[in-house]
Amino acid sequence: MNYFEIFMMSFSALRENKLRTLLTMLAIVVGVFAIIASVTAVNVLDTYFNNTLNVMGGSVLTVAKYPNVRVGNSDEYRNRKNITFDDYENLTERARLARTISPWETFNYTEVLFEDKKTEPNMRVRGSNEYFLNNNSFEIEDGRNFLPDDIQYARKVAIIGEDVRKVLFKNVNSVGKYIQIDGQTYSVIATLKAKGTTLGQTNDNIIVIPYTTGIQVYGGGDRDILIQVSAPTMTLIPETMDELIGLMRTIRKVPPDKKNDFEINSNNSLKGVFENFTNYLYIFGFVVGGIALLGAGIGVMNIMLVSVTERTKEIGIRKAIGATKSAITRQFLTEAVFICQIGGFIGLIVGVLVGNILAIVMESQVVFPWGAAVGGIVGLTFVGLLFGVFPAIKAARLDPIESLRYE
Numbered sequence: 010m011n012y013f014e015i016f017m018m019s020f021s022a023l024r025e026n027k028l029r030t031l032l033t034m035l036a037i038v039v040g041v042f043a044i045i046a047s048v049t050a051v052n053v054l055d056t057y058f059n060n061t062l063n064v065m066g067g068s069v070l071t072v073a074k075y076p077n078v079r080v081g082n083s084d085e086y087r088n089r090k091n092i093t094f095d096d097y098e099n100l101t102e103r104a105r106l107a108r109t110i111s112p113w114e115t116f117n118y119t120e121v122l123f124e125d126k127k128t129e130p131n132m133r134v135r136g137s138n139e140y141f142l143n144n145n146s147f148e149i150e151d152g153r154n155f156l157p158d159d160i161q162y163a164r165k166v167a168i169i170g171e172d173v174r175k176v177l178f179k180n181v182n183s184v185g186k187y188i189q190i191d192g193q194t195y196s197v198i199a200t201l202k203a204k205g206t207t208l209g210q211t212n213d214n215i216i217v218i219p220y221t222t223g224i225q226v227y228g229g230g231d232r233d234i235l236i237q238v239s240a241p242t243m244t245l246i247p248e249t250m251d252e253l254i255g256l257m258r259t260i261r262k263v264p265p266d267k268k269n270d271f272e273i274n275s276n277n278s279l280k281g282v283f284e285n286f287t288n289y290l291y292i293f294g295f296v297v298g299g300i301a302l303l304g305a306g307i308g309v310m311n312i313m314l315v316s317v318t319e320r321t322k323e324i325g326i327r328k329a330i331g332a333t334k335s336a337i338t339r340q341f342l343t344e345a346v347f348i349c350q351i352g353g354f355i356g357l358i359v360g361v362l363v364g365n366i367l368a369i370v371m372e373s374q375v376v377f378p379w380g381a382a383v384g385g386i387v388g389l390t391f392v393g394l395l396f397g398v399f400p401a402i403k404a405a406r407l408d409p410i411e412s413l414r415y416e
Contacts, residue, residue, distance in 0.1 A: 033308045034352035037392075040301030041356025041385055042363070047294020048381040049364025051287045057373035068243050069144050070250055071113075071274045072100070072236040072257060089270045090261065091233035094220065099260045100236060106249045109140035112220050113235040116227040121169075121216060122189040123177040132173055133215050134190060136223030142168070142201070144237040152184040152199030155219060159198075163221035167195040170215035171203040190216065193226055246275065302388075305352070306396040309345050313400035317341065317407075324407050334405040341404050345397025346390055353389040357382055 075086045097112045104110060113135065120130040135141075139155040142148070152168070159166050167188065174183055183197045195218065204212040224230055240249035250273050257263075257271050317324070324337060361377060368375045 030312070030348060033305065033312045034348055034355070036301055036305035036308050037349055037352030037389070038356040038359065040298045040305050041353045041389070042298075042360040043301060044294050044298035045357050045360025045378060045381055045385065046364045047290050047298075048378045049361050049376060050367050051290050052376040052378050053364060053368040053373055054287060056376055057368075068108075068240040068246060069275075070238045070240065070246065070253060072096075072238065072253060073272050073274055074233050076272045077274045091231060092236060092271060093231050094224065094234060095230065096257070096260055097234065097236045100238075100253075100256055103256050103260075104238070104252065106241060106245065106252045107238045108241045109144060109239040111137050111140040111144050111237045113137055113141070113237055114220060114223065114229075114232055116218075116223045116229075117191060119191055121173055121177065123186060126177050128173055128176045128214075131214060134223070134227075135215055135217050136220035137217055138220060140239070141217060141237075144239050147204065148202040150200045150202045151182070152197070154199065155217075160219045160221055163219055163225050165193060165195045165222055166198045166219065168199040168201060168217040169197055170201050171213040172211060173214065173216060174200045188216075190218075191226070250275070302392060305349075306392045309348055309393065310396040310400060312348070313341060313345055313397055314403070316344070317400050317404045320404075321407060324404055328407070337405040338401045341401035342394060342397045345400070346393030349389040349393035350386070353385055357385055 072092060074089050074092050094112060094114075097110070101110050114137075115133050115135050117134045118131055119134060121128045121132050138160050139157065142154060149168075150171075155166070155168070158164070167190070169177075169183060169188070177183070177188065178186065178200075183200050186197050187194050188197060189195075195216075201213070201215070206212065238249065238253060240246045253273055254269065257273075258269065261270060263270055327337065364378075365375050367373075
């Protein structure tokens with residue numbers, strides 16, 4: 010008997026017991042779904058994280074009052090002194106390893122006006138210097154970057170994001186035009202390429218002005234700011250971080266026996282938090298899926314044992330006309346594997362679809378977990394063989410004479 014005939018006979022036998030077969034496959038579907046959905050969701054998050062982490066450049070460190078992720082009581086951080094523009098200027102004078110250093114302060118959320126048009130009142134007025142765009146992976150669409158003189162002389166010039174441009178200058182070249190922000194007039198010197206969203210927040214509702222201009226207009230030399238420092242290369246990040254820690258402790262007069270009263274945040278620290286979260290998601294999916302698959306395997310074995318009992322006479326007839334033990338064994342093993350593979354295929358498709366709902370919600374790239382899919386096919390074949398071998402052997406060992414008498 011060839012494998013095609015065995016397959017067709019297995020399919021026919023399972024079709025005759027639809028309800029029992031469907032209930033058994035349901036457990037397999039649930040198990041595979043739990044694993045594939047969790048793996049797909051993690052892959053979506055991983056893709057999204059890697060694609061959007063370039064909000065900061067890959068080699069950029071951020072000096073801040075608060076850590077990226079706060080756990081527990083935050084009074085320790087709240088009671089720290091602010092990171093100020095004076096800290097930034099002192100650090101700029103002393104740093105040697107840093108390639109570029111830029112301050113980061115959001116002075117206001119407000120509306121922007123041009124002639125008779127105006128934006129929503131949620132545009133971020135951010136103050137920085139000529140290194141801000143590079144440190145945050147922004148690209149200029151049209152115009153020029155800040156010049157050192159723009160910063161030194163606190164000129165009222167502005168670089169606008171795509172959200173501002175498309176409202177105020179939809180069909181007009183914005184460079185050289187004058188916009189109104191909080192009663193002040195600024196000359197637009199550049200527009201930025203659209204950058205999209207990060208964690209559901211747009212990166213394009215931004216107006217960047219010289220930080221010196223921001224201090225003059227909004228005040229606040231003692232504001233709590235961020236300082237972004239670009240290391241010369243990825244390999245020199247640890248050395249740059251060590252230099253930053255030493256300089257900031259000196260600038261802020263931190264005693265030798267005291268902890269840092271500031272944080273040095275990096276992409277790696279964000280990645281560590283992300284990986285801890287995704288590890289829990291993996292574990293949850295595999296635990297739930299493993300339990301469901303164990304139950305499914307036992308269900309497969311039970312349905313095959315019942316099938317052997319119900320088909321005892323059929324087995325006797327097949328043996329009487331020459332079917333060998335190996336042929337009987339192959340048939341029942343094929344049925345067990347067939348149930349597992351069909352249930353696994355359904356669980357795979359549903360798991361991928363549900364996992365990618367996250368990609369749609371987060372506006373990220375749709376993914377397909379090829380490794381988990383291939384592993385699932387191999388694993389379910391093993392489950393079918395493992396839990397189908399006992400019923401198959403039992404069927405193969407039936408005595409043909411006794412089987413023909415069975416009613």
